[in-house]
Amino acid sequence: MLDDHSRKELDTSNLHDALEGLPGSYAGPRKILTQPYGAVGYEEGALALRLTSFIEKTVVAQGTQFLLGNVHDPEGEDLVNIAEASGAQVQRVGVSPSLRDLDYLVPTQPLSLYTYTQYLAHATGNSEEAEKADAALRLLADRCTFQIPTEQNPAKQLAWSLWTRTPLLLASRSYAPLIGAWQQLLGRIGKSMSVPLEHEPLLTLSGGFEARHESGDERVALILGEPDAEMQLAREILETRIDEIIPVLPPENLSDYARNLYLWYFGAWVSYYLALTYNQDPKDTKVAELLNADFKPRVDEDDSLN
Amino acid sequence: MLDDHSRKELDTSNLHDALEGLPGSYAGPRKILTQPYGAVGYEEGALALRLTSFIEKTVVAQGTQFLLGNVHDPEGEDLVNIAEASGAQVQRVGVSPSLRDLDYLVPTQPLSLYTYTQYLAHATGNSEEAEKADAALRLLADRCTFQIPTEQNPAKQLAWSLWTRTPLLLASRSYAPLIGAWQQLLGRIGKSMSVPLEHEPLLTLSGGFEARHESGDERVALILGEPDAEMQLAREILETRIDEIIPVLPPENLSDYARNLYLWYFGAWVSYYLALTYNQDPKDTKVAELLNADFKPRVDEDDSLN
Incomplete structure (x- = not known):
């Protein structure tokens, strides 16, 4: 369905092309300013x-x-x-x-x-x-653009995994700021609420599923970044309690900045397709x-x- | 139901008395250590x-x-x-x-x-x-203890408001750290998941309810602290999208520390009663x-x- 061009007509602001054209599009000041x-x-x-x-x-x-x-x-x-x-x-x-x-x-x-x-x-x-980040983003754009069919398109695939489910957002400690980034992207572009677990997630997970095992939405957990010890424990807790756990990994050997910008950009692509799965225009409401x-x-x- | 003593039997670790006895119970070191x-x-x-x-x-x-x-x-x-x-x-x-x-x-x-x-x-x-915080907590304990019936008990009342609903957690900017505190309390003690909106909540709220208006759980929003300009806008967005918005306010004229500890403590009481409404033991799982x-x-x- 996400490969059907009629689906793209929902995107009245052409956010798709803004996304596709984003890598390398920075056209602002480049002057180095005075430290500190x-x-x-x-x-x-x-x-x-x-x-x-x-x-x-x-x-x-x-x-x-x-x-x-x-x-x-x-x-x-x-x-x-x-x-x-x-x-x-x-x-x-x-x-x-x-x-x-x-x-x-x-x-x-x-x-x-x-x-x-x-x-x-x-x-x-x-x-x-900045240039390294652009290079990483450009590679991702090539894989996530609309003409790449779902079978080869990681953003379309993840959007389908989130469809009609409530995403829980977790991350290894060094990726923690991406949790809030994905919550905003999924809300603003994807038109969907998600559940961030940013602070000491194990304390919340230790009890949070007890009262209402079966009620409400189906749930899927996204774990951002290479799993650390805490995320391995989180996985063990989640395995029996939610439908699916999906790791979201950046390519290896990126700098911290390129890595964060890459995962933010991937979240934007996923949110874009998630809106389309729900028949929503991904533009600002x-x-x-x-x-x-x-x-x-x-x-x-x-x-x-x- | 929360006034019925059989309900308290769910609490096998007697967390109730630990909660009630908490104010003034600190028995650790009091020596002032060397700055910085x-x-x-x-x-x-x-x-x-x-x-x-x-x-x-x-x-x-x-x-x-x-x-x-x-x-x-x-x-x-x-x-x-x-x-x-x-x-x-x-x-x-x-x-x-x-x-x-x-x-x-x-x-x-x-x-x-x-x-x-x-x-x-x-x-x-x-x-x-520390003493001022204890005094504020003691006043709250007197209002939240089990023998105070629901009509006069703010913690029992709020627990009922959260029952079978998904709580969204918001706060004025100066109260933001309490959002994560309440998420942990509601999960660990109250055995319930909640949805924190800690970072720039308006960006998430601007689109987050579009895709799935009617699906999933009923929702209730808690707004922690006196509303600032951002929370007043959040209220306006939420009013047409969720069932109920409940302000959670500390008493006036508390110091920042006493105020934070008071709202954390109130969250613990609410979580305690929330577990009981779900027939859960509030102790650690x-x-x-x-x-x-x-x-x-x-x-x-x-x-x-x-």
Whole structure:
């Protein structure tokens, strides 16, 4: 069914081509900014900091202070004002009703994470990392594009495995930030709720299935990353309690950044096809558009800048 | 039904009395240790660091380095070895097969969080905070104990609201660590899975209910803490999509620590009654006991120390 071209007509915003064209599409600033670096992020800018380790500090008193995503978050504004007063150069990167408040506009859209993380890679002198990540993403795009039939397409296959089931999301400790990333992708693009188990999952799993063995949805567990000792125990607990356990692995020999971006990108492809299996348009819902309306640049000002 | 004493017979480990007697029960070290402080925590010791802000740093090169929970976690052992080599005094607090490896034994059990956080409060010179938290917990215990009938008992009432429904867990930003705490309590004690929405919940909620409007369980959302702007938007999205939204508020004028410990403790009471509504024993399952078996002090050594 996912190989039938009529299915792709559900995708009215052509998110498919945005996904396919994502690797290598970064067209933002590439200048290396002054060290040391501090960064805070809100809404679409928050995940970028959890999936990368280019920047360790939250706030710096010199060098470059990044504010990502919603640059008018009250907490974020306070923090960067402190950094600026202390002597740091502030970079406001994300969305704002006024373009004058931004050093670089990253429009809200389901794949903006890629722009934020590639921006950070370049700005912190890691352009080689950015290129390696693009190369890994490009290989995956070739395998996940619509014309690749389900039998050879890992994203279509995983989407079918999730269909009509509730996904539990688990990860080896070093992959933990991807749990929240997949929850957001499955919700925003895949139009589906999932159950993240991010903190000490064994404590929750030790009892969580006792009360309602048979009720509710069927369940499938995704385990992100090579299993560590904790995930091996999680597998043992889950084996008798849920329908299926599916490992989700990145290729070997990727850097931490390329690996995280690869698994995020795979989650986006899976979510795309999951929406299609449910006869849903994978584009942002009206709710998402309403939430983002506050961030849209005002038209008159927009004109004046063009 | 929860007011019927036969129901309490399900509770074979008498977790009820452990809960009721918890406020003021801390009987561990009270000595203030040398600053600065660093702390890492694993398994039962991890949540204590998310719910408190007595210690800001992860690793210190002088002063006192805490290792909480599973003191043989490989990552934790590496980190404290670095701290120790640099000159910090290490405090190993938690569980180990050998008591000789511990400065303070905190046996694994569903309420051990209280012991870890009160220990940290005393060790970092915040005994006043520990006493204030105890006072807040004591008032709550008086309202949640089994003899208080459902009409006056907030924990029994909330347990009924969660019964046969899937709880979504949300929180204002400053309460976010309580989301994972409640997930663990509802799983380990309440024998129920819940759906945490910890990171940028609006992104997930914007699409997450589209694909499967009517399928699966009924849903109820708990919003922990006084609602901030983000939670007010979350309420608006949820109102048309789930059965009920229930705010869970701490008393006013509590310190951050007392407030967090209060909401954790309330979650434990609710989970206790939730297990009873499902005819479950709220004590640790066999799975939890198996997971903890590795941490049990060996009997022979235990004897030799008595």
